[in-house]
Amino acid sequence: MISTGSGNPGQLRQLKIITQTLVRTKAYQYRSSQIQSAPAATVLLKEDSTNAASGALGLAKDGRKLKIHSCPQFKTPLEERIYRKQHLAAAFRIFADKGYDKGIADHISVRDPILTDHFWLNPLSCTFFTDQAYQWSAFAIHSEIHKARPEVNAACHAHSVHGKAFSALGRELDMITQDALRFYKSHAVYTEFEGVVLDREEGLRIAKALGNGKAVILQNHGLLTVGNTVDEAAFWLTSLDKTCHAQLLVDAAELGSGHKKKIINQEEAEFTAKQVGGPEKGWLAFQPYYDEIVAKTNGGFLS
Structure with missing residues (x-):
């Protein structure tokens, strides 16, 4: 749990990341993937369709967007x-x-x-x-x-x-x-x-x-x-x-x-x-x- 009061810079940076990925429980249409959230589900915003479909939401520890691997495409x-x-x-x-x-x-x-x-x-x-x-x-x-x-x-x-x-x-x-x-x-x-x-x-x-x-x-x-x-x-x-x-x-x-x-x-x-x-x-x-x-x-x- 991160306090919203004073804290060290690392905590504040982490808090900023969290506030940028606020969740809401209201059903909505995911614009890029046309995937709707369940009526009582919480869904992180601004995820690409692949991550959203896999339930992989949020950021890696270093701040990079998570990218979940999928079935490979084959050359031959x-x-x-x-x-x-x-x-x-x-x-x-x-x-x-x-x-x-x-x-x-x-x-x-x-x-x-x-x-x-x-x-x-x-x-x-x-x-x-x-x-x-x-x-x-x-x-x-x-x-x-x-x-x-x-x-x-x-x-x-x-x-x-x-x-x-x-x-x-x-x-x-x-x-x-x-x-x-x-x-x-x-x-x-x-x-x-x-x-x-x-x-x-x-x-x-x-x-x-x-x-x-x-x-x-x-x-x-x-x-x-x-x-x-x-x-x-x-x-x-x-x-x-x-x-x-x-x-x-x-x-x-x-x-x-x-x-x-x-x-x-x-x-x-x-x-x-x-x-x-x-x-x-x-x-x-x-x-x-x-x-x-x-x-x-x-x-x-x-x-």
């Missing part, structure tokens, strides 16, 4: 292919690190930027820590999703513990946390469980249930997420699993305590979903996981 399709494959390999290892690798049942795919009707997929009967051949069940699901959604470049499927547990309820998430709002009007439930997916017709039905959303809860089965990048799709999967966990805890606490859970109102949900659920935010949120797995493995999977 081959350069992009290498990037996608490296981040796919990273996602495999991150999922294994989080305990999502259950035998041969979990898979991640990424579209090839050169042969755009092809996609890369993890192998059958190998852990997420390896990268060779594919399994038919994965192909039946991922091929139909990639065909139905040309803008989707990656899809993730996992039988995570909390995702499986919540899927057994056959219902959508309640909008009870900020993280849940990543999936506001952007997730669905596929209710036609028919065992291991070996039929491309079932892949079609899953793609239809997904619609234009970013996630589908496969009843009695697990979770599936998609994204413009493998980074985005992988982050949505980890977030969805944690959100399912939170939902299970809240539902149990509600029954045990007699307190009623509070649902976020529609107006706040719509604004916040735009802040926390965009492709750029999904990509950005994955980067700490990527950096951590590179450090843990000394980047051995990148070559």
Whole structure:
């Protein structure tokens, strides 16, 4: 807390920076990016659209404007292919690190930027820590999703513990946390469980249930997420699993305590979903996981 009374020059300079970035709670239209603030949110003024979309607001310690990195632009399709494959390999290892690798049942795919009707997929009967051949069940699901959604470049499927547990309820998430709002009007439930997916017709039905959303809860089965990048799709999967966990805890606490859970109102949900659920935010949120797995493995999977 900085006093508004007398102080040393350093404190006064810091106070000047703070007063130049005053916040207000009144909803307004962000002129350069056309992004509106949530009705009850506080938003710093004079931020560029990239920072505003990522929630990166304010100045660095030396007074420079913060600049949050975003998905790189590629000079050639081959350069992009290498990037996608490296981040796919990273996602495999991150999922294994989080305990999502259950035998041969979990898979991640990424579209090839050169042969755009092809996609890369993890192998059958190998852990997420390896990268060779594919399994038919994965192909039946991922091929139909990639065909139905040309803008989707990656899809993730996992039988995570909390995702499986919540899927057994056959219902959508309640909008009870900020993280849940990543999936506001952007997730669905596929209710036609028919065992291991070996039929491309079932892949079609899953793609239809997904619609234009970013996630589908496969009843009695697990979770599936998609994204413009493998980074985005992988982050949505980890977030969805944690959100399912939170939902299970809240539902149990509600029954045990007699307190009623509070649902976020529609107006706040719509604004916040735009802040926390965009492709750029999904990509950005994955980067700490990527950096951590590179450090843990000394980047051995990148070559």
